[in-house]
Every structure is written in structure tokens, then in C-alpha cells.
Amino acid sequence: xxxxxxxxxxxxxxxxxxxxxxxxxxxxxxxxxxxxxxxxxxxxxxxxxxxxxxxxxxxxxxxxxxxxxxxxxxxxxxxxxxxxxxxxxxxxxxxxxxxxxxxxxxxxxxxxx
Amino acid sequence: xxxxxxxxxxxxxxxxxxxxxxxxxxxxxxxxxxxxxxxxxxxxxxxxxxxxxxxxxxxxxxxxxxxxxxxxxxxxxxxxxxxxxxxxxxxxxxxxxxxxxxxxxxxxxxxx
Numbered sequence: 508x509x510x511x512x513x514x515x516x517x518x519x520x521x522x523x524x525x526x527x528x529x530x531x532x533x534x535x536x537x538x539x540x541x542x543x544x545x546x547x548x549x550x551x552x553x554x555x556x557x558x559x560x561x562x563x564x565x566x567x568x569x570x571x572x573x574x575x576x577x578x579x580x581x582x583x584x585x586x587x588x589x590x591x592x593x594x595x596x597x598x599x600x601x602x603x604x605x606x607x608x609x610x611x612x613x614x615x616x617x618x619x620x
Numbered sequence: 621x622x623x624x625x626x627x628x629x630x631x632x633x634x635x636x637x638x639x640x641x642x643x644x645x646x647x648x649x650x651x652x653x654x655x656x657x658x659x660x661x662x663x664x665x666x667x668x669x670x671x672x673x674x675x676x677x678x679x680x681x682x683x684x685x686x687x688x689x690x691x692x693x694x695x696x697x698x699x700x701x702x703x704x705x706x707x708x709x710x711x712x713x714x715x716x717x718x719x720x721x722x723x724x725x726x727x728x729x730x731x732x
């Protein structure tokens with residue numbers, strides 16, 4: 508299996524622009540997570556999907572952030588409009604049900620100027 | 621106060637040394653403890669998974685949990701340059717708890 512696939516790996520954009528991050532989880536995994544990692548705050552859970560349904564979005568910082576999972580093999584995290592403080596590495600992770608073993612993608616490094 | 625405390629380091633050791641990493645936590649409900657390894661510019665990967673108190677060994681890696689002290693440790697024996705990475709502890713109260721509490725991560729460099 509190719510593992511969790513994220514795109515783009517790097518994104519540089521200007522403040523106010525829309526950013527869309529994409530994730531393909533491992534086939535057969537029914538739990539999907541979006542995390543954000545910064546030096547200041549470490550790894551933060553943004554949203555959790557189970558069987559394509561958003562279960563917990565309490566970590567989504569503001570209404571500017573939205574996430575979708577239209578099917579079992581694809582998810583997006585959108586930021587609109589983006590701000591410099593959104594600069595971070597965004598990770599998608601998947602797992603079988605609830606499990607301590609999360610499989611992370613390589614991350615999308617976002618820089619908002 | 622954070623729920624999980626982890627010294628960010630950095631920690632630099634010579635090849636062959638024993639690396640000792642630890643985390644403390646405040647939530648006595650935590651029962652499941654994990655160590656993730658994260659190489660530079662990569663996502664974290666699960667290294668060790670333990671339940672409750674005690675030791676678990678896997679090759680050169682040993683994880684220890686002391687629930688009475690709310691303290692967990694990871695030891696790396698005969699460290700190699702390939703062990704250079706950031707190590708994050710994570711924990712949860714139940715096996716089906718999707719919301720892991722992560723430490724900040726300790727960056728380790730093993731010098732050849």
C-alpha cells in the first residue's frame with residue numbers, strides 16, 4: 508500500500524487566498540484525521556471523520572476552516588480566506604476504527620505570506 | 621499547564637549511547653501510551669504502543685510506564701545515526717479514544 512497520500516507537499520500563498528489541501532487515506536481505513544503541527548502548539552487535532560462522517564470538528568480554529576470527506580478515499584481541508592497565522596504543516600492520518608496507531612501522510616507545508 | 625509535558629530538547633548523543641526520553645502527564649485516566657517517531661519533513665510513525673504500567677521491549681527500544689508517578693519513558697539502546705528524529709509521546713484514556721494527547725516532541729541527534 509502506498510500509505511496516506513497528501514497534496515500539495517508545499518504551498519505558498521498570499522493572505523486572503525483560498526487554500527485546499529487533499530488527502531487519500533489508506534484503503535480500508537475508516538477513520539480519518541486532519542492535524543496541524545506548529546513549533547508553538549505541537550500537533551493539534553482539527554477534525555475527525557469516521558466512515559466519511561465528521562464526528563468531531565471542535566479543533567477547527569475558525570469558520571475559515573472547513574473539511575469534507577465525500578467518499579472513503581478522499582478528503583479535503585479548505586482555508587478561506589487564509590491568514591499568515593495559518594502557516595503550519597497540515598497532516599492527514601488514517602486508521603482502522605479508533606486506534607492508537609495512526610498512519611500519517613508526509614504533510615502539506617503551508618506558508619501564507 | 622499542558623496535559624502532557626515533554627522536554628523538547630534538543631538532545632545530542634554519540635553513536636552507541638543510550639537515549640532516554642520521557643513524558644509526564646496530569647490525567648490519571650490515561651491508560652494507553654504511545655511513542656511516535658518523526659523524521660525531518662515526514663509524518664509521525666508509531667514506534668511503540670503500551671497499555672497501563674510496565675515495560676515493553678522491541679529490539680533496541682524499551683518503553684516504560686509508571687502510572688503511579690504519571691511518567692513514561694522511552695529508551696533507545698546502541699543508538700544509531702538513523703535514530704536521529706523527533707520522538708513524540710501520545711496517550712489516551714481508552715483503546716477507542718480517537719483524541720490522542722500528544723507531547724511536544726523531543727528532537728534527538730545521534731552523532732556518528
